[in-house]
Amino acid sequence: MAMWIQAQQLQGDALHQMQALYGQHFPIEVRHYLAQWIENQQWDLVDMDNPAEEAKAKRLLDNLVAELQMKAQLQGGEDGFLLKIKLGHYANQLKVSSTYDRCPLELVRCIKHILHSEQRLVQEATKVSGNVSCGSGVVAMDTLSQRHQQINQTFEELRLATQETENELRKLQHSQEYFIIQYQENLRIQAQLSSLSSLTPAERTQRESALQSKRATVESWLTTEASTLQKHRLDLAEEHQKTFSLLRKQQTLILDEELIQWKRRQQLAGNGGPHEGGLDVLQSWCEKLADLIWQNRQQIRRCEHLTQQLPLPGPMEELLNKLNADITDIISALVTSTFIIEKQPPQVLKTQTKFAATVRLLVGGKLNVHMNPPQVKAVIVNEQQAKALLKNESTHSESSGEILNNNCVMEYHQATGTLSAHFRNMSLKRIKRSDRRGAESVTEEKFTVLFEAQFSVGSNELVFHVKTLSLPVVVIVHGSQDNNATATVLWDNAFAETGRVPFIVPDKVLWHQLCEALDMKYKAEMHSERGLSEDNQVFLAQKAFTSSSNNPEDYRTMTISWAQFNRDSLPGRNFTFWQWFDGVVELMKRHLKPHWNDGAILGFVNKQQAQDMLLSKPNGTFLLRFSDSEIGGITIAWVAENPNKSGERMVWNLLPYTTKDFTIRSLADRISDLNHLLFLYPDRPKDEVFAKYYTPPLCTYQHKYFASACFSLMLRSMYYQLFDNMLDPDGDFDLEDTMDVARHVEELLRRPMPGAKSGPLEHPIRPAGESKNDRKRVIV
Secondary structure (H helix, E strand, O other): OHHHHHHOOOOHHHHHHHHOOOEOOEOHHHHHHOHHHHHHOOHHHOOOOOHHHHHHHHHHHHHHHHHHHHHHHOOOHHHHHHHHHHHHHHHHHHHHOHHHHHOOHHHHHHHHHHHHHHHHHHHHHHHHHOOEOOOOOOEOOOHHHHHHHHHHHHHHHHHHHHHHHHHHHHHHHHHHHHHHHHHHHHHHHHHHHHHHHHOOHHHHHHHHHHHHHHHHHHHHHHHHHHHHHHHHHHHHHHHHHHHHHHHHHHHHHHHHHHHHHHHHHHHHHOOOOOOOOOOHHHHHHHHHHHHHHHHHHHHHHHHHHHHHHOOOOOOHHHHHHHHHHHHHHHHHHHHHHOEEEEEOOOOEEEOOOEEEEEEEEOOOOOOOHHHOOOEEEEEEEEHHHHHHHHOOOOOOOOOOEEEEOOEEEOEEEOOOOEEEEEEEEEEEEEEOOOOOOOOOOHHHOOEEEEEEEEEEEOOOOEEEEEEEEOOOEEEEOOHHHHHHHHHHHHHHHHHOOOOOOOOOOOOEEEHHHHHHHHHHHHHHHHOOOOOOOHHHHHHHHHHHHOOOOOOOHHHHOOEEEHHHHHOOEOOOOOOEHHHHHHHHHHHHHHHHHHHHHOOOOOEOOOHHHHHHHHOOOOOOEEEEEEOOOOOOOEEEEEEEEOOOOOOOEEEEEOOOEOHHHHHHOOHHHHHHHOOOOOEEOOOEEHHHHHHHHOOOOOOOOOHHHHHHHHHHHHHHHHHHHHHOOOEOOOOOEOHHHHHHHHHHHHHHHHOOOOOOOOOOOOOOOOOOOOOHHHOOOOOO
């Protein structure tokens, strides 16, 4: 319940935002009294886009109700009586809720929204309080907080300005109504004057004089008041122009900076960057904008009605037409810009494979679009088609392939106030590729998923056709293409510029920029803050540029091209720089992640560096480094005596282990098997580092197995002697020569133990360093 404790410390606007999360859909009392239980549930493991998860959501709902009922029953005494009734009522309310009972996933969505919002509010408050200066006691807000404060202040200015023009409009309306009354009075006086001809001359003269005087007074007032009304209208139009200017400025700040930054964070998250964050704050801002824009638009419409009701000479009609066009442009920009992709489709998209995506209209709830929810359609388009769409050169949606289940009706979620379409079961049936340029491969061709919808707002006053493009997608037809496709995606996500023409990226980037992208990817895959150190980056630079320099400054201003990254093979190898790096990442995240996070794997060390490091250490010291010659390989290098030259030491290297090897036996167990490995570089006893990962023995050896173990030790000694003469000068093993010996030793291990009744050893023990699949990498 740590989060709830921190949430209760919020103050001011943050506290109001937190309180606004709760209501009849989820009472704050439930959050308070079940805080620990709520925070202990794994809400994020429920996939909202998978209908099969509904059973899991139903269990969470039932458990929540049960916990609430239990909490209610525990309340006793006079003080607990009312609370007992209230909690019981809430339990029953959640149990019979038509929304949650019909769709339990809505409860999960609601609670996830609440928890993520609370976490964001607490983090923002912590960030601000963390900037308090101890010496001066002054809060030094960071740029983000200052910008958010500025946005909130501007909203207050806009609210006051809109309220002021509303008041002035009402005054104008009252003044105009009175003017019309007086105008009608003037017409009545004129009618009376026309009827005087039927009176006697004496009566006519008396009445005519009074009516003429009255008419003159009224007409004089009407003339003056007409000028006053016209000035009032012009002043009001001027105030509206000022409000519209401030609205544009505020909308630009929110859409062109805050929303664009959110989209950029979303793109970097595709490379392993921090999660882009929720859309709650952006949605609240956009909804405030929509509300203010719509109020001002309605005011302009009323001004037009007043002008039509009482035409007066002057430029008012033309001015109102311009104001109406301006406010329509503002709301159109808001609606079209807030139709966004909340959950991107996978950027490496395999044909005939199910995928999901979610689109959201941030102002849908505020503009009541959910009253007649639109249908969203998804199509896949190529780079040229995307360019045409952004230039408005294409009026109809051309397609470069066929997506199944590509239509979805937007749904309104009352608990969160969101209007979104969840595509859960899309599948790319076929793809039509373009003619490739030069050396470009199919995994360098970029597509995008276009989402589009049409809807109206304000009783069909305005009709919008909205479109949004996904991040670039690389389409593959086989898993073997995934590696190169991922390289294209990583380069695009890392180096795409805001507002670019689809999908242009620089052909060259600075080396340190690429290092930042690789570090982000590596840390995300390792789920660790231990990324690529400066030494690691120097190692990678040496590999990428075929350089021997160990000075980081030598690489700081160097550039690396796309061809160097993933088109041209490394010198003397049949794979590219990226393919080697990605192989390391795949190996680590599948099998060796804990060891990296423990600091047990140096990894980015070449053969010569390993030798220099180990020769200064005692015999039996070893380290783990990534193979230079094999994709996704890791080798063990250790220092020991040279059996062929007495008194001389040398560094040995095992042939690399790969994913296939670790699927059979873990790294920790393999290191445990190798008794001559004593210390992990620089001087850590190996059991201290790896013991917690050793596989527990299936049974405990008894005395009757002692002879078996002794016999195996004897065979192990013979095993080593057989291999003494099969080492090359570099300390590596020749595979062809070792296979015959491996088979010979295996045959010896299968023979009955001397003195045994019959059959093979009850517990055959392989020579140190040799599991069943290790006979290719025998060790001295």
